[in-house]
Amino acid sequence: MKYQQQQDIESQRLSLLSVEDLTDLFILNKINDGQSMSKVKSFGDDQGLARKINSDIKQGISTEADVQKNRECFGDNTPVEKEPITLCELIMECLEDTMLRILLLAALVSTVIGIINEGLATGWTEGATIFFAIFLIISITAGNNYLKEKQFRQLRRRLDDGKCQVIRGNKVTEIATKEIVVGDILLFNLGDLFVVDGLMIQGSAVKMDESAMTGESDEIKKLPYQEMVQQKQQLLNQDASRGHTSPFLISGTKCLDGTGQMLVLAVGQNTISGQLKKLLIQDNPPTPLQQKLEGVASDIGKLGVIVSIFTFIALMGHLGYDIYLGEIQFKSLRTLQVLVESFMISVTIIVVAVPEGLPLAVTIALAYSVGKMKDEQNLVKNLSSCEIMGGANNICSDKTGTLTQNIMQVTALYVEKNTIKNDVHTIKSKLNKNTIELMCESICYNSNAFPQKDKVTNKWIQIGNKTECALLECADNFNYNFSQYRPSDKILRQIPFNSKRKKMSTAVYNPKTQFIRVYTKGASEIVLNQCIKMVGPNGVEQILDQKAKDQIYNDIIQAFASESLRTIAIAYRDLDPHSQNSSALGQIPQLTKFTQSIQEDDLDKDLVLVAIAGIKDPIRPDVPNSIKQCHASGVTVRMVTGDNIMTATAIAKECGILQSGKQLGQYEVVEGKTFREFVGGLKTIKDKDGNEIKEVGNKQNFKIIARDMKVMARASPEDKYILVTGLIAEGNVIAVTGDGTNDAPALKKADVGFAMGITGSDVAKDAADIILLDDNFSSIITAMKWGRNIYDCIRKFIQFQLTVNLVALFMSFLGAVVLKESPLNTIEMLWVNLIMDTFASLALATEPPNITVLERQPYKREDKIVSPTMNRTIVGGSIYQIAVLCGILFVLPKYMDLSMPEELIGQKFHKNVVQMSIFFQSFVVMQVFNSISCRQLDYKTINPFTNACNNPLFWGVQTFTLIIQCILIQFGGKFVKVSHLTVQQHLLCIAFGVGSIIFLVLVKIIIPEKFCQSFELFREDVITQDKMDDTLASRLRRKSTTRQRNRKTENSDYVTVRSIQQSHQRM
Structure with a gap:
């Protein structure tokens, strides 16, 4: 409010016009009933209005000093975006995790009992260590989320770095859209998406799509102000029952036809769209992969809850039996202490079991991939498009600038x-x-x-x-x-x-x-x-x-x-x-x-x-190889162009879309009109919910022509839309490129829409999912490569996490039943949780793609995330680790001296502290070595060290994990309840870890993949977006009350905005 008042004071001092005077011109009902026209006339028509804002309708703003004055008076054109979430808010969000809160409360009770039982000198250590472990988890998780949010924010800003042409000092100048100020003369063309409000002062055959602001789908004719004044009465009579002709151009609307010039009158948050954006800013919806993984996470969470309950029951059974034998008094601190420790173990099992790392891995994989894709000329607008490109099996590409260099x-x-x-x-x-x-x-x-x-x-x-x-x-x-x-x-x-x-x-x-x-x-x-x-x-x-x-x-x-x-x-x-x-x-x-x-x-x-x-227009040098790569990857490339059939055929042969020297099939090259007539165009039908949808008129003919068609010449945007609609109906995953305004429907319809960053219109960019910054077809191959890699990274992470989960849950329950305690205490399990969630997601979700991802067929929509090959790796790894850990618990003491070191005798340590320390060390070391095996997904790849040097971050994370683990073992002492180990014992743990790699290599060689196709570990139900918050995993994970509150506010604001739009429609 204070900023707005300062702007008004400055603007009044300069020109007697305030920001409110200008924004008031663009209230839709005032435009429609002629009040805005009257107000412009009161300012002295368009020329008088320009003078009042320090400009001229012919020459624009004269000097850079005047540009700066207008920026200070009327604001800048910085895009409206949601307020960035702070690190403190992310920390508070982590603290809203139900399980962590319960664990904090239990740790507090444990600390009190420890102090009462042992005194202040030593009684605080166990509870304090748990507090520290939770603090470490929260800090790393919040920090990771903060860096992710920061990266996505930078990418969103890159999306707004558009260019435009304005007249300043009687010269046409190209500037960034964020540099536009009130008073600029903005030049616009067919296909432009307006980011400012203004008055049209010159133009020809301009038609606008204002549906985004008014809800009306009709094309609205626009006239320059002076022409509007001359024809005002005639136009008012014509507009009585349809869209209103006016010279006012509104932000958020699209130019469907014509060219012209506008006098900019409102920018940034003062525009109509800027005011609405402040109300409608929302978080990104979950991607399809995240929805699919939520089903897996819920299944794992249910298993964790069941194991937790049975573990607690087993521990309580042992406690009751000890009370029955008189070894523990019922009304004693020891009973309360055992009860609290058992409760903490059970809660920790749930914390470990609920795969926080699954959604985190998807987010990290997307953030990492989006950043790398930007470096390779793909600017991602829609996050889900990254992963969807992994399954693309058809690419419908433009010719000019995409297959060719666009240097004409x-x-x-x-x-x-x-x-x-x-x-x-x-x-x-x-x-x-x-x-x-x-x-x-x-x-x-x-x-x-x-x-x-x-x-x-x-x-x-x-x-x-x-x-x-x-x-x-x-x-x-x-x-x-x-x-x-x-x-x-x-x-x-x-x-x-x-x-x-x-x-x-x-x-x-x-x-x-x-x-x-x-x-x-x-x-x-x-x-x-x-x-x-x-x-x-x-x-x-x-x-x-x-x-x-x-x-x-x-x-x-x-x-x-x-x-x-x-x-x-x-x-x-x-x-x-x-x-x-x-x-x-x-x-x-x-x-x-x-x-x-x-x-x-x-x-x-x-x-x-x-x-x-x-x-x-020369072919891009790398296009023929890229087309060849697509064919090897199981992807069909179709060229859809407006060129005549001879030019299109020659270009397609030069690119490799058509084979040179081979006689063309009947439908390999067709003209748009022929295609449209043969397939019967589009018809409108109603689905089971009564919604109208478009489908191809003659599906049988479409199958016939689409099977062979590689080139469509003299194609209109309607032809492209028909082609995309039909291919999607056949179950294909379609990527489409486009640059024109009329390409927007096809870009929206496609599974992934690519707009041209250089030649593309604003409307096309707005409709697309990814913007090709270099307009290059090879950049689409890059997107496909990263899309497949995202899917691979998540699969690698799932292999690792499910193995850790199954082993940890089994051993916790087995220990509770046989040993009267969990082999891993609360602190150790929290450390394991940090390894398998945050560290593993960083290591495995940031794997770069290798050439083999483009040597196989694309993923299908119905493919399971956990493949038969993964089942074999998960089950094989789990069996090996469970066998080793059981051997440590029940066999190792017979062959190795595991007596307590002398310096620990008399202190509060487990009687089998060395054995439990070896168990803990072996468990963690096996996870490190298992992560190496999990980097391979291909059934044919036997060597686990294939492409070992292409991800330094992976080796950095594993090295860091081993260093921290050794520090915990050697110096953790009473804080972690472990004993330092000898060199021989350390080597034994490392041998167990190396053995996991060897065992999995043998499993790959001996057990055929078909053997694992007969069963599946999880159902993999896809959770719909509206039920994402109702799953067990979601309930057990953190729920931000801040974001829930924001969501409620957004919903109420949306209702408000819709009511405003509806009131405009009634005017």
Whole structure:
């Protein structure tokens, strides 16, 4: 509130406008009923409003000092994000673990009993040691979670590091979106997702999707402020029963069509979307793998609770029997002490049994993988997409910029019936001057790109659409500078390129001829079909009949396409406005109205063909190998492109998607229209809950065509969506790439959507799960590699943890029944819990991927997490460890002197302290060596040290564990209730650990994998998201009251927001 007041004071001092004055303009009901328009008029229209915020609608903010003033007055554009959780909050969250609280209470009682029984000098040691062990667990867990939260926060900030173009000081400047300030003139195009609120001051054919803010799905037409003022009454009558036309552009909405400029009026937390984001910030939902693992965790937790109960019953039975024999008095401190110790052991068993490390391992694996993926040009938005990519078996890829380098250059021209290749700029002297003017002006007017020449290297830096950049560079070679043609008062109307029309047209007034000239460029065969004439030799126009069109198509367009060239046709026509309205002569408003009255398809028909450009976009060097790798990995790659069928086929062969020299199958290469008609498009049906869903019209035909199809040419976003819908319905896991606004539905529909980070629109990035920072297909292979590796890491961890759990639970119960006590005391079990949860998750969940992950088939949706090979490792390892530990308890004393050292005699130690110390040491050492065996999942990999050097962190964690373990044994003494061991005894423990590796190697050699397929250790029920908090494991684990409180607040805020949106819809 104080910050807001300071902003208002500064802004009033500067311009008499406050932050509230500006944000009030974007209240939806005020926009709809015209109040916002009236308020802008009261400020002096758009120019007066700009002056009041230290700007100008033509030149923008003039100086950097003014930019800083506006930032101080009206705030910055820092994205709204949830308040980071502090280390103290994470520590408190750990303390909310029910079992740890019970253990703390029991430790307190134990300390009191110890002091009463032994005195203050020594009685406090056992309880204090337990307190310290719990503190250590909490500190390490909270610290680990804090680092994880910090890393994810940094990744979220990276997602907001977008770029945009603004006009400052009458120059177009590219800046980061977070640098936008109130008063900037922001340039926007089709596909942009708005992050600020503003007033549209210039634009053409702009249509917006405001459904995210209003809930209305209709496209909303937007007009520049001055045009809106002129047509206000007419538009108010038209908008009475449908979406409201206005010049107000709202943050969180998407540009579906057109281009324009807006005067920025609200940024950051002052925008409409910023205010809503503060209410709706939520934690990430559980990933599918976490939901699946929750079922495993619950099964293990149930087993732990059962063992804990039976262990407590067994210990109480022994206590009752001792009381019955008179060895212990019923009403004595000793009875209370035994009761408390038995209770602590039982609670500790639950603490050890409940696999806290399972969700932790998933989180660590995701955090580690997401960080590494970012280094390899994959920016992850949706965490679950990482693991899902491990099961992807189909990739539907774009061509431009993904398979190709997106560094385009015009290498061929067909102009004046001549074909020129490579050095196209050398033909300037051979072409008619008027032909060059027609071609270059059409290129310059029909573009929104801003290529720039590097002053040092004199090379072009392509900014914007790369196809347009290539054409503009070609025009520059003919001495036509695009900056002289825009913005231009001569432009009467502009129809932007879209996937349906596949062309762009601009109507320009020519004062010399007093005609309106319509320049058109677009897909060559589309534009060619609209032409009735062409520019021939010496610039003379010739009739273009169907025979001539067919010849151009076969000899030029297909020839260029067979060389992997994208073909763009350039054409024009002249309109005579006098035939319709003689009073329009030279009057721009009337001419604009005249061109606006013409239907889009009528404006650019009956064209004159000027030229056809062949644009080369080289294949990325690593793409063929990546495609080959996909085929070896069991992944089908399909190219979906807007290029014509010849260009698409040539590129696909060059990439390796299609085999060169092999005759194509009937459906290997199809056009989008053919595909759409053959499969019957999409139809709407209702599921069992009555919800409407889309499915392919003819499923049988879809199976036929999808089985062989590798390339779809002249594909629309609708075709891509149909393909993805059908493939998913067939049970496939689909990854899709996209860059355009219309790709958003397919990106959302896919299991994993990849948006292009360089060429992708904001809408596509918003819909995607992962952003390819380099627009490179090979980066998708990287995501697939890490996705498979995440699954592998979790499996390795499960192998390790289940072995530890089974052995610890069995030995605790066996000791309680036979020895009247658990072989591992509370402190030792807490240390084991730390090893098998936090340390093991760090060691095994951060394993880097190796090349073998891409040499096998992808995981299937229905695959069990615990595979037969893992069953064999878990059961084999458990049998070996249980046998060794039983031998230590019942056989070893017969063959080794395990008497208590003299210095411990008379102190409060277990009578078999050396034996129990060897038991503890052997147990931990076997876990360290077992973790080495658990790094291998492949049935064929016998050597446990394969790829031993690719994870230094693993060896660091194991070394640290052994060092701390030896310190505990040698110096733990009365605190841990252990005795130091001799060198011989240490070597024996190490031998037991090495033996576990040898035993598991023998198990792999002797026992076939099929033997383990006949049983499963756990059911692996998938826990749905709404029941995640109701599982036994979840109840026993910590539950943050802080987060529960936040969740309740979020829910109430969501209801509030929805009611606000609904009230806007009713207006």
